[in-house]
Amino acid sequence: MHYRGELTHTKPGIVKLAVIGAVAAGKSTLIAKLVSGAYIDSSMEMGVDVSSWMISVDEFTSIEASLFEFDEHEEFKFFQAAAVTGARIALIVFDCSSFESLLAVEEWVGMVSNIPHDRKIFVGTKLDLCDDVDYDAIHEITSRHGIDFLLVSSKEGTNIGTLARRLGEMAQRV
Ligand SMILES: Nc1nc2c(ncn2[C@@H]2O[C@H](COP(=O)(O)OP(=O)(O)OP(=O)(O)O)[C@@H](O)[C@H]2O)c(=O)[nH]1
Ligand SMILES: [Mg+2]
Numbered sequence: 466m467h468y469r470g471e472l473t474h475t476k477p478g479i480v481k482l483a484v485i486g487a488v489a490a491g492k493s494t495l496i497a498k499l500v501s502g503a504y505i506d507s508s509m510e511m512g513v514d515v516s517s518w519m520i521s522v523d524e525f526t527s528i529e530a531s532l533f534e535f536d537e538h539e540e541f542k543f544f545q546a547a548a549v550t551g552a553r554i555a556l557i558v559f560d561c562s563s564f565e566s567l568l569a570v571e572e573w574v575g576m577v578s579n580i581p582h583d584r585k586i587f588v589g590t591k592l593d594l595c596d597d598v599d600y601d602a603i604h605e606i607t608s609r610h611g612i613d614f615l616l617v618s619s620k621e622g623t624n625i626g627t628l629a630r631r632l633g634e635m636a637q638r639v
Contacts (some may be wrong), residue, residue: 480636481531481551483580485573486558487566488536491590491619495558496532498619499629512541513548535576549576553639554584554632561589561598561616567606574610584635587614588628593621 484492496516505517514534533552535545555577559566570587577585587607598616607614615631617624
């Protein structure tokens with residue numbers, strides 16, 4: 466699936482996108498669904514997995530997005546914090562079928578505290594598995610940070626187009 470044309474008027478150049486969140490929250494699957502542009506490279510070092518992709522913004526413009534993923538080993542925290550300093554946009558991912566992963570966003574959001582709130586979004590994945598979404602809990606936790614949330618299903622494609630548009634809007638603010 467390609468969202469060319471939905472990410473309009475984004476400034477050209479390199480926009481680093483930090484994708485963070487609990488283990489198995491669905492980060493890799495979301496990235497695979499969201500970013501359909503050319504793959505550039507990836508590396509895994511000191512607990513930081515960086516994949517770079519070219520995203521077509523519109524007919525005239527592309528952006529290069531570096532997608533960061535982190536594992537949760539304590540010994541890597543220092544390197545992870547250093548790696549994320551260049552990020553200008555962040556997706557803080559949780560699994561909407563796991564209350565534990567929702568609670569974990571509290572930890573992850575601190576890692577991107579240098580990014581303005583209007584360039585961060587909480588993304589709840591696996592919406593297709595959530596029969597009974599606890600919107601009150603999600604709202605309570607996310608609103609404490611003044612950051613919007615969006616629930617998606619990478620499996621079924623629900624709200625992936627909306628997330629692509631939100632990314633385009635956030636990139637415009639960089
Ligand atoms: N049903 C459903 N399963 C999903 C969805 N997104 C991810 N999954 C599944 O959830 C599991 C974990 O997904 P990953 O994308 O590997 O999660 P991750 O956050 O990258 O995990 P780590 O890299 O190990 O931290 C996999 O079995 C995926 O197939 C979704 O939207 N719906
Ligand atoms: Mg992964």
